[in-house]
Amino acid sequence: MADKGEGVYIPHDHIRENSHVSSIEQYQKMYKESVENPEAFWGKIAQDFYWKSQCSGKFWEYNYDVRQGEIFIKWMAGATTNVCYNCLDHNIEKGLGDSVAFYWEGNYPGDASQITYSELLKEVCKCANVLINKGVKKGDRVAIYMPMIVELVVAMLACARIGAVHSIVFGGFSADSLAGRILDSKSSVLITADGVYRGEKLLNLKDISDTAIQECLDAGFTVNSCIVVRHLGEKREPGAGGDMEHHPPKRPCIKLQTNWHNDRDCWWHDLMADASDQFEPVWLDAEDPLFMLYTSGSTGKPKGVLHTQAGYMLYAATTTKYVFDYKPGEIYWCTADIGWITGHSYITYGPMLNGATSVIFEGMPLWPDAGRMWEIVDKYKVSKFYTAPTAIRTLMKFGEDYVKKHSRKSLKVLGTVGEPINPEAWLWYYNVIGDKRCSIVDTYWQTETGGHVLTPLPGATPAKPGSATLPFFGQVPAVVNENGEELDGPCEGYLVLKQPWPGQMRTVYGDHQRFERTYFQKFPGYYCTGDGCTRDKDGYYWITGRTDDMMNVSGHLLSTAEVESALIEHSAVAEAAVVSYPHSIKGECVYCFVTLKEGKLFNDALVGELKGKVRQKIGPIAVPEYIQNAPGLPKTRSGKIMRRVLRKIARNQKDLGDVSTMADSSVVEVLFQNRPKDV
Numbered sequence: 001m002a003d004k005g006e007g008v009y010i011p012h013d014h015i016r017e018n019s020h021v022s023s024i025e026q027y028q029k030m031y032k033e034s035v036e037n038p039e040a041f042w043g044k045i046a047q048d049f050y051w052k053s054q055c056s057g058k059f060w061e062y063n064y065d066v067r068q069g070e071i072f073i074k075w076m077a078g079a080t081t082n083v084c085y086n087c088l089d090h091n092i093e094k095g096l097g098d099s100v101a102f103y104w105e106g107n108y109p110g111d112a113s114q115i116t117y118s119e120l121l122k123e124v125c126k127c128a129n130v131l132i133n134k135g136v137k138k139g140d141r142v143a144i145y146m147p148m149i150v151e152l153v154v155a156m157l158a159c160a161r162i163g164a165v166h167s168i169v170f171g172g173f174s175a176d177s178l179a180g181r182i183l184d185s186k187s188s189v190l191i192t193a194d195g196v197y198r199g200e201k202l203l204n205l206k207d208i209s210d211t212a213i214q215e216c217l218d219a220g221f222t223v224n225s226c227i228v229v230r231h232l233g234e235k236r237e238p239g240a241g242g243d244m245e246h247h248p249p250k251r252p253c254i255k256l257q258t259n260w261h262n263d264r265d266c267w268w269h270d271l272m273a274d275a276s277d278q279f280e281p282v283w284l285d286a287e288d289p290l291f292m293l294y295t296s297g298s299t300g301k302p303k304g305v306l307h308t309q310a311g312y313m314l315y316a317a318t319t320t321k322y323v324f325d326y327k328p329g330e331i332y333w334c335t336a337d338i339g340w341i342t343g344h345s346y347i348t349y350g351p352m353l354n355g356a357t358s359v360i361f362e363g364m365p366l367w368p369d370a371g372r373m374w375e376i377v378d379k380y381k382v383s384k385f386y387t388a389p390t391a392i393r394t395l396m397k398f399g400e401d402y403v404k405k406h407s408r409k410s411l412k413v414l415g416t417v418g419e420p421i422n423p424e425a426w427l428w429y430y431n432v433i434g435d436k437r438c439s440i441v442d443t444y445w446q447t448e449t450g451g452h453v454l455t456p457l458p459g460a461t462p463a464k465p466g467s468a469t470l471p472f473f474g475q476v477p478a479v480v481n482e483n484g485e486e487l488d489g490p491c492e493g494y495l496v497l498k499q500p501w502p503g504q505m506r507t508v509y510g511d512h513q514r515f516e517r518t519y520f521q522k523f524p525g526y527y528c529t530g531d532g533c534t535r536d537k538d539g540y541y542w543i544t545g546r547t548d549d550m551m552n553v554s555g556h557l558l559s560t561a562e563v564e565s566a567l568i569e570h571s572a573v574a575e576a577a578v579v580s581y582p583h584s585i586k587g588e589c590v591y592c593f594v595t596l597k598e599g600k601l602f603n604d605a606l607v608g609e610l611k612g613k614v615r616q617k618i619g620p621i622a623v624p625e626y627i628q629n630a631p632g633l634p635k636t637r638s639g640k641i642m643r644r645v646l647r648k649i650a651r652n653q654k655d656l657g658d659v660s661t662m663a664d665s666s667v668v669e670v671l672f673q674n675r676p677k678d679v
């Protein structure tokens with residue numbers, strides 16, 4: 001994109017000329033069809049995929065209005081397909097069998113491997129047989145708690161092949177979080193690994209899994225099988241089965257001291273060695289579930305977001321194709337973890353449905369040094385690159401030298417996701433990483449949306465730093481006020497979506513009422529995103545952040561309630577209130593107010609214990625940055641904690657706004673005085 005002044009960047013000719021959508025007029029034309037005639041638009045796209053049987057009934061059907069009855073969304077119901085078949089077999093039939101599906105780049109430089117589409121199909125079929133032998137059937141949930149290794153993709157696609165619903169839990173979550181997700185989804189099989197190094201830090205995943213499985217047992221639920229990938233363990237003798245002998249010299253080869261439960265635990269490589277590499281896919285209805293993925297909910301209990309087969313497939317594939325302008329032969333790399341929705345849609349499903357060649361990276365951006373990402377870009381000649389604002393801001397801090405050491409000349413499209421990107425970081429991404437040659441795509445979406453909602457197209461959309469620009473095909477955004485009235489022209493309000501799109505979530509697993517309450521009750525007739533936004537005179541959207549009790553830490557949503565309930569578990573805490581606080585790298589961080597029980601002392605040791613409690617209950621991402629002693633909390637006369645006031649106190653802003661409903665305003669002055677010294 002070229003700087004046209006006034007903060008507008010238009011796509012460079014070299015990107016525009018051979019892109020799928022090469023002008024804003026072409027985008028507008030396609031967009032118009034996508035929202036006016038979704039059946040024609042998505043029907044044409046569906047022809048690129050394999051269907052065992054066609055949809056004979058309604059192509060799409062929905063109710064978005066709680067006043068009219070139950071909320072439902074259906075796309076292509078009655079058609080049958082298999083997403084794994086479309087990711088693998090269908091591409092192989094098109095001649096992509098020998099092309100690389102994934103380059104795997106390990107944490108340790110030099111530790112790398114690759115796998116073609118045909119090889120991956122064999123592994124997936126073996127794993128499908130393994131799961132069937134473990135008693136997994138269509139519709140059963142399988143929990144996956146793994147590092148960023150190829151076996152993770154194998155496991156998820158194997159689930160998809162047999163119609164099991166994968167429930168991937170991010171490898172950075174704690175045993176408690178894992179247990180909660182296994183219990184809620186009733187997953188009787190867990191797939192994990194012995195351990196993983198992230199930088200120099202060892203994560204003993206099997207140990208954490210053992211703790212989680214025990215917690216499930218204590219709660220009355222049995223995990224029947226725990227399948228363990230040997231990722232770090234000792235090198236085995238050649239011929240011992242599996243393909244695990246490539247242990248590179250640099251990966252530390254350690255035997256982790258894990259307890260082994262013979263009746264439950266099995267090594268992945270043992271099971272895979274005995275399994276057939278053929279497996280006929282289970283043909284599934286378009287509206288059968290594909291996977292579930294937990295996301296924080298404002299009441300504190302994570303929600304199992306459920307996605308289904310056909311719609312998700314069409315949407316993940318189409319967004320990948322257009323938003324990254326993916327073309328055959330290009331190398332694509334998304335740095336997210338597969339444990340988040342970004343990894344589901346834009347490492348596994350979207351790229352594979354396009355027959356893409358992608359990089360999977362196990363490590364982290366700063367290790368062994370801040371040039372690692374650009375070293376990988378050069379090594380594989382990555383042209384489409386997707387990361388998060390928090391990573392960009394972190395790298396900015398380390399300066400340009402680490403970037404300039406590497407050529408990066410293969411790069412064409414640079415994507416960002418997870419939170420609003422500040423214009424300074426956008427410009428650094430554009431000027432320094434992209435050498436002013438690349439298109440930046442700021443993609444706004446959610447776990448719930450399955451794929452991009454607002455985003456530029458790299459060859460078509462003039463970009464403005466900090467704006468996610470315009471709706472993707474099929475999306476009909478609107479801005480409403482507190483009363484749910486749609487606003488016209490330039491405005492500020494709540495971002496809602498007016499019409500369903502194929503990749504939309506269908507329900508909260510096991511709690512359809514919560515789905516209706518969370519997304520459809522506040523503004524009947526609309527899907528409520530929970531985000532605030534402004535719309536400018538050109539119709540561009542600028543996300544201003546969450547409007548509910550959610551915090552966005554490094555691009556990951558946390559609810560204030562889940563952190564509060566972790567804090568309250570500490571025996572010294574009587575009451576806790578949590579708000580977000582701005583952070584230069586993470587975007588937002590966690591700021592806590594705690595009221596202690598009589599006679600308890602607030603000191604550094606207690607602060608350490610409270611942080612430990614949050615780490616144990618949720619995981620390292622949720623650990624509070626600041627914890628402040630609060631002899632009292634500002635509350636309304638009806639007893640509700642006024643987080644709005646606490647947010648101001650955290651930020652040391654004295655203009656509290658309307659506090660007429662506050663029961664006892666004397667607490668406020670004390671809280672201002674008690675602010676931690678390091679904020």
Ligand code: WT7
Binds near residue numbers: 295416420
């Ligand atoms: C929330 C969704 C979607 C994958 C990662 C996060 C915020 C996400 C952007 C963006 C401004 C963004 C929103 C959204 N968000 N991308 N480009 N600009 N805000 O998934 O955990 O479901 O979080 O992240 O607040 O609602 P998630």
